[in-house]
Amino acid sequence: MDLDAYVLAHAHEWQRLDQLVRTRRLTGAESDELVERYQQVATHLSVVRTSAPDASLVGHLSSLLSHARNKAVGTRVGSWRGVRTFFLERFPAALYRLRWWWLGCLAVNVIVIAVMMWWLLDHPQVEQSLIPPSEVDQLVNEDFEGYYSEYAASHFAAQVWVNNAWVAAQCVALGILGFPVVVLLFHNILNLAVLGSVMTRHDRGELFWGLILPHGLLELTAVFVAGGVGLRLFWSWVEPGRLTRTQSIAREGRTAATVSLGLVAVLAVSGVIEAFVTPSGLPTAARIGIGILAELVFFAYVFVLGRNAARRGFTGDVDAALLEDRVATQV
Known part of the structure; x- marks a missing residue:
């Protein structure tokens, strides 16, 4: 490749990107152009490094891309376009790509909850060893139902969101170790199974499911x-496939970060339902119907938007251009 001719052909694009980087405040159109120019120059850098490596030019383009990346990230984080891309493409694509992992986790836990509740109902002595008889009446007649109306709805929604977000964050953060995730999930479903068996044994099963299912x-x-x-993060280093262990862990770690951020919004919705719908005066069937509707919307989000986004090449990982730039700046 004739390097001089290549530089002459694309110098104006590099100059334009540099001009956008140096502009203090970008309009919406300029922000979009910055992203497009960034991708173009990233391609140019790849061509130069592969076909006609020149240390000074590679260094110049790498530096330009590094500054452009910082500018683009700062611009896009605060833009509606970035939010739209995340919730309509990256997040649902990540959920769709990892669907068999979390669907399997969901199925196993539901089965375990059902088996545990059935076993506890058949062995009341075990249940009594977990909850003292003196506390059962208080739980069945007052505490369980009162829990949902003890605080103001807005305060309760925030409290629920923080608690559930913490559990979800622990599952992701400790995922690299594998076993702690199993322990967290087991502890979570054990509490649910014990409560369900206690309420069912005392003929309060309808109340239990009527308050649990909506949210x-x-x-x-x-x-x-x-x-x-x-x-999945744990499995990424146990069985990295065609990638190295470092690459596999990095890829799944970035995807896990995408899912974690998206689950913040999902848990916020469940928190609102728990605070405003669960303790409301609506008929039980209506409250459960709202919970089922929210669940169906989530699955439609994954298997319609997520599948379409996956077909367009989204995986939940960061943009390939950003990764290419990161590699270039490290060379």
């Missing part, structure tokens, strides 16, 4: 998604 469907799904993603 619990979406809430537990989000927790199981986090658990599945955490286990």
